[in-house]
Amino acid sequence: xxxxxxxxxxxxxxxxxxxxxxxxxxxxxxxxxxxxxxxxxxxxxxxxxxxxxxxxxxxxxxxxxxxxxxxxxxxxxxxxxxxxxxxxxxxxxxxxxxxxxxxxxxxxxxxxxxxxxxxxxxxxxxxxxxxxxxxxxxxxxxxxxxxxxxxxxxxxxxxxxxxxxxxxxxxxxxxxxxxxxxxxxxxxxxxxxxxxxxxxxxxxxxxxxxxxxxxxxxxxxxxxxxxxxxxxxxxxxxxxxxxxxxxxxxxxxxxxxxxxxxxxxxxxxxxxxxxxxxxxxxxxxxxxxxxxxxxxxxxxxxxxxxxxxxxxxxxxxxxxxxxxxxxxxxxxxxxxxxxxxxxxxxxxxxxxxxxxxxxxxxxxxxxxxxxxxxxxxxxxxxxxxxxxxxxxxxxxxxxxxxxxxxxxxxxxxxxxxxxxxxxx
Numbered sequence: 001x002x003x004x005x006x007x008x009x010x011x012x013x014x015x016x017x018x019x020x021x022x023x024x025x026x027x028x029x030x031x032x033x034x035x036x037x038x039x040x041x042x043x044x045x046x047x048x049x050x051x052x053x054x055x056x057x058x059x060x061x062x063x064x065x066x067x068x069x070x071x072x073x074x075x076x077x078x079x080x081x082x083x084x085x086x087x088x089x090x091x092x093x094x095x096x097x098x099x100x101x102x103x104x105x106x107x108x109x110x111x112x113x114x115x116x117x118x119x120x121x122x123x124x125x126x127x128x129x130x131x132x133x134x135x136x137x138x139x140x141x142x143x144x145x146x147x148x149x150x151x152x153x154x155x156x157x158x159x160x161x162x163x164x165x166x167x168x169x170x171x172x173x174x175x176x177x178x179x180x181x182x183x184x185x186x187x188x189x190x191x192x193x194x195x196x197x198x199x200x201x202x203x204x205x206x207x208x209x210x211x212x213x214x215x216x217x218x219x220x221x222x223x224x225x226x227x228x229x230x231x232x233x234x235x236x237x238x239x240x241x242x243x244x245x246x247x248x249x250x251x252x253x254x255x256x257x258x259x260x261x262x263x264x265x266x267x268x269x270x271x272x273x274x275x276x277x278x279x280x281x282x283x284x285x286x287x288x289x290x291x292x293x294x295x296x297x298x299x300x301x302x303x304x305x306x307x308x309x310x311x312x313x314x315x316x317x318x319x320x321x322x323x324x325x326x327x328x329x330x331x332x333x334x335x336x337x338x339x340x341x342x343x344x345x346x347x348x349x350x351x352x353x354x355x356x357x358x359x360x361x362x363x364x365x366x367x368x369x370x371x372x373x374x375x376x377x378x379x380x381x382x383x384x385x386x387x388x389x390x391x392x393x394x395x396x397x398x399x400x401x402x403x404x405x406x407x408x409x410x411x412x413x414x415x416x417x418x419x420x421x422x423x424x
Contacts, residue, residue, distance in 0.1 A: 013329055015094030015304050021330040026406040029397060033414040040100075040410060043093050044111075045069040049139035051117065053131045063119045063132060067140040069149055070096035070112040073416040076147055077113025078103055078354060080154025080183075081136075081161075087116035091304070095154075098325050099354070102347040104409035106386040108358045113149045115140065121156050133161050137168040144169065146179035146365075152357050153183040155228075155303070159195075163188055179364040182357035191360035193375035194353075198323070199233020199301075200376065201352020204383045205344050206234075206297060206321045207241070212391070213342065215296060215318060218242030221258075223295040223317070225249045226302030227276050230323045230350065232267055234299050239263045247285075247293040250302065253277025254285045256293060291315060300327035301350075307332045315341060322346035337400050345402035347409065348383075348390055355382055 010017035023040050030037060051063040066089050069077040079099035092114045100112025117136055121129055143149055153162055162181045166188065169180045178189035186192065193200075210217055220243045224231045227250045235245050244260035252275025255261065262281050269279045277284075291311045298315060300306050301323030307315070312332035320336065320343045322328065328336070328343060336343055356379055363369045370378075394404035 010090065013305065014090055015326055016090045016097075018304070018326055018330055019094045019097045022402065022406055023410070025403050026410055029399070029403070029407040030410060030414065033411060033418065036414040036417050037410075039071070039073075039414065039417055040097070043068050043070045043096060044072055045143065046089065046093065047140060047143060048089060049136065051132055051135045051139060053128065053135055055128055056125055063117055063136075065115070065117040065136045065139060066092045067115040067143060067149070067151075068092045068096040068113060069143065070114075071100040071413055071417075072111035073413055073420060074104060074111055075109040076111065076145075077149035078108070078110035078152070078357065079112055079114040080152045081115035081117070081157050081165075082155035083117050083119050083121045083157055083161075084155050085118060085120040087118045092116045094304075095325055098347055100413060101406060101409040102351045102354060104412040105348050105390065105405050106351045106355055106382055107412065108354065110150075110354070110358070113151075114154075115151055116154075129161075130164055133164045134168045137165045138172060141169055141172055144180060145173075146177055146361075150179065150357075150361060151181045152354070159183055159185045159190060162190075179361055182360040184360070189360070189364045191356055191363055191375060192370070192372035193379070194356045194360060195229065196233040196236075197356035197375075197379060198230045198350050198353030199235075200237060200379060201355065201383050202230065202234040202299060202301070202321050202323045202349055203237035203241075204352065204380055205349045205387055206238070206299075206319065208384060208387055209319050209321070209342060209344050210297070213318060219244065220297055221246045221295040222297045222299065223247040223249075223290065223293045224299045224301060224323075225290060225306060225327075226300065226324060227266070227270055228301070230353075231299060231301035232263075232270065234301065234321070234323055236263050236267070238297070243297070246295055247290055248276045248279075248282075249287065249290045250275050250277075253279075254287050254290045255279045255282040256285045256290075257282035258294075297321060299323050302327070305329060307336075309335055312336050312339075312341075315339075317341060319344065322349045325350065333400070333402060343400065343402060344387075345405050348387060348401070348405050351386070352379055352383060355379055 096114035304326035
């Protein structure tokens with residue numbers, strides 16, 4: 001039997017353990033490609049880097065950074081970079097693997113990659129953040145590039161950080177390389193529509209799922225966990241479609257209002273204060289009570305591992321739209337399936353961001369940029385087509401959408417692996 005990776009010891013509820021369990025479930029549907037399945041359980045490359053920087057007061061601080069390339073059979077690596085005090089190598093491995101699945105699920109010509117730095121960026125000044133970003137970029141510069149591995153924003157990173165990464169890489173190679181990252185500022189080769197793309201993808205897949213279930217979005221109750229870029233954008237689009245956002249939760253608090261939160265006011269409050277806590281347009285609630293809110297659609301758009309088995313037993317939603325990566329644990333997945341709750345998995349639900357990142361990358365190479373309407377139309381077409389292929393697979397095998405998404409994606413990845421062969 002193949003031995004597990006020696007540098008990580010996954011548990012069933014860890015991100016990497018969750019991913020491995022998801023792969024195991026899809027193997028029976030891979031046919032002759034199952035002989036390659038072990039490929040999916042081993043990252044191609046994992047880089048751990050030390051990031052020493054001089055702080056504003058003259059101290060030297062060290063931060064630990066990662067860049068993991070999970071699979072490159074279908075193209076260059078693609079995946080975000082997150083700055084968070086709880087980042088670990090195992091988490092980044094899982095996120096890179098989910099990027100492999102996500103890119104293949106929507107049939108983008110990418111492999112999966114992910115990066116992270118273990119840091120609380122809120123504790124750094126603007127200049128310290130810039131120095132750390134530039135040093136991190138230089139350290140992982142060995143393995144990134146427009147045709148090798150293309151980072152993007154993730155948790156606690158943004159267009160400014162992407163601009164620093166792009167500039168650092170460009171200075172090191174001696175030429176402006178806009179295509180080395182996506183999610184950049186518009187005037188540095190960024191794409192229109194990128195900021196809200198992930199949330200738009202959540203909405204589009206949610207709208208299609210609601211249509212299949214006969215759920216009218218006009219008046220539908222929506223609860224959103226995580227009110228950052230993804231959660232707020234999805235909430236805005238659901239509200240525009242007539243939905244009522246009855247609960248919002250983030251690290252600052254939980255706000256509920258059965259009549260519906262005013263999303264414009266809530267967004268302004270979050271921008272001004274840094275979180276939903278203290279918003280006066282609803283009632284403050286205990287954090288755990290969020291999982292008891294009566295709703296039709298639940299959007300977990302925070303961090304992984306949020307829907308546990310215990311919470312899955314309590315959920316009152318008909319549809320769960322995974323805006324975050326890995327928010328549902330495998331045993332919770334089983335409970336939701338048994339209860340008839342439809343889960344639209346992260347690897348298709350939140351693929352809008354990487355899809356528009358792909359558009360940005362293509363536009364950078366051609367130096368020809370599309371309008372935001374063109375971006376949104378192309379995004380919807382890809383997302384709807386990908387979801388239909390996945391839903392047809394689920395119906396044919398009588399399996400969940402998650403297993404069907406993995407079946408479609410893993411087949412594409414392993415077919416590429418098989419056709420390329422092994423070298424040397």
